[in-house]
């Protein structure tokens with residue numbers, strides 16, 4: 001079972017869009033996948049069509065020990081894809097977890113209970129580097145970093161890399177960077193190309209070949225509660241994320 | 256002195272772009288303005304051309320009481336616009352403030368020391384609703400909410416409104432919503448128009464007439480360290496934010 005966190009504290013860079021569409025593509029290719037929504041905004045939850053009112057047991061209840069992880073897993077419209085939803089309750093978790101014993105290892109301990117139940121676990125992180133994201137990093141094998149092809153994209157990277165290093169040194173020595181994914185690429189904008197070149201210099205050999213271009217179907221599909229591969233499988237958005245899944249599956253052969 | 260927070264916990268909706276370009280436009284129109292960067296990513300700071308290495312006294316040192324607010328104010332390239340920069344140190348502030356006396360009122364007390372020094376104070380908030388954003392809300396007269404013309408934009412609004420109400424009931428009874436600003440509008444995308452109609456239903460009479468369209472100059476100007484009005488004053492981006500500033504100044508006549 002490989003656990004990958006989708007993280008970047010910069011907001012709106014495509015964490016949720018990547019979490020949903022990568023996990024749906026992994027499921028589509030036959031790898032059994034669990035998507036965990038760790039953001040109190042619950043965008044991954046609604047993006048796969050789960051109504052917030054229907055959720056009784058979210059990741060919040062699992063983190064604070066009120067619910068067993070197995071009871072919080074829900075089906076989605078895609079074979080081989082399950083989800084643990086989020087809810088508004090998660091807002092309070094950041095502070096609650098601070099006061100708990102072994103606070104950095106809470107999620108790691110929980111996920112050890114479902115070890116080997118899935119091929120992949122994909123964790124959608126909130127736009128911050130607090131206790132919740134720290135738990136995701138401690139529980140993960142690797143981190144996939146979505147980076148928007150925009151100027152501010154490079155600004156926060158130092159902070160993110162330092163946090164990953166700190167977690168690797170203190171809580172999870174096997175943590176690695178799965179790769180850097182360029183998102184919302186627009187070939188008509190020079191800045192987009194400049195940012196990609198710049199990122200490749202910072203992360204030699206870590207930038208995925210797959211680049212996700214700006215694509216209206218990716219922005220529309222969550223309003224139908226469907227991953228793009230179900231909404232419009234021929235769209236650039238769906239095809240790109242399928243390519244990304246294949247790239248990750250290929251790498252995994254060597255694990 | 257009117258204090259307006261630019262806030263929305265959803266990431267990447269245009270908080271920083273609005274903070275920089277609205278405050279630059281207010282300054283351009285002759286209203287003396289102070290921009291405060293409350294996000295540890297320090298995007299507003301670099302977006303007005305301040306190099307992170309040059310900062311000795313950021314908002315972090317002011318919040319924890321190590322530095323007087325007057326010593327942290329810096330000039331910008333625009334007359335009538337000053338800034339209090341952010342820095343990476345702010346990452347630790349969320350937890351440090353939790354343990355301080357009168358923790359919700361720290362920023363309010365600090366800003367009372369510069370009362371009447373400026374016509375406007377604009378606060379760029381991080382993409383979360385933690386202690387830092389809570390401090391901004393407690394210190395503010397009103398909140399300007401940027402909303403992206405995208406599906407997920409509506410999801411987190413309930414959480415934001417509840418937080419504003421909670422602050423109004425417990426810490427700052429005069430807090431109000433300055434208005435809702437639609438950002439990154441793309442007339443070619445149906446979803447964009449649907450989101451605007453939906454937001455207008457949720458916030459009757461609170462949505463600004465000015466709508467900010469997607470505009471490449473707005474995305475490029477931070478890479479030159481300039482507000483859009485200095486980078487390309489004839490661009491749609493610069494013109495829209497000038498319109499917004501006029502709309503706000505107009506409203507203020509009745510205060």
Ligand SMILES: Nc1ncnc2c1ncn2[C@@H]1O[C@H](COP(=O)(O)OP(=O)(O)OP(=O)(O)O)[C@@H](O)[C@H]1O
Nearest residue numbers: 011012013014015016017127213214215219266405
């Ligand atoms: N390649 C793309 N093309 C077009 N729109 C996109 C693309 N990727 C993401 N979007 C849209 O951009 C917005 C931001 O993306 P998303 O919500 O996935 O980012 P995020 O990093 O999860 O945000 P947050 O920081 O709030 O968690 C969403 O409205 C999404 O639909």
Ligand SMILES: Nc1ncnc2c1ncn2[C@@H]1O[C@H](COP(=O)(O)OP(=O)(O)OP(=O)(O)O)[C@@H](O)[C@H]1O
Nearest residue numbers: 011150266267268269270271272382468469470474
């Ligand atoms: N109207 C616009 N047209 C084109 N690009 C825009 C527009 N507004 C913002 N952007 C770009 O979109 C990205 C997100 O905007 P911005 O950083 O202002 O959002 P934010 O809400 O401050 O993000 P965060 O949640 O990380 O603080 C930036 O790269 C910015 O340059």
Ligand SMILES: [Mg+2]
Nearest residue numbers: 015016039043
């Ligand atoms: Mg998200």
Ligand SMILES: [Mg+2]
Nearest residue numbers: 270271294298
């Ligand atoms: Mg910002």
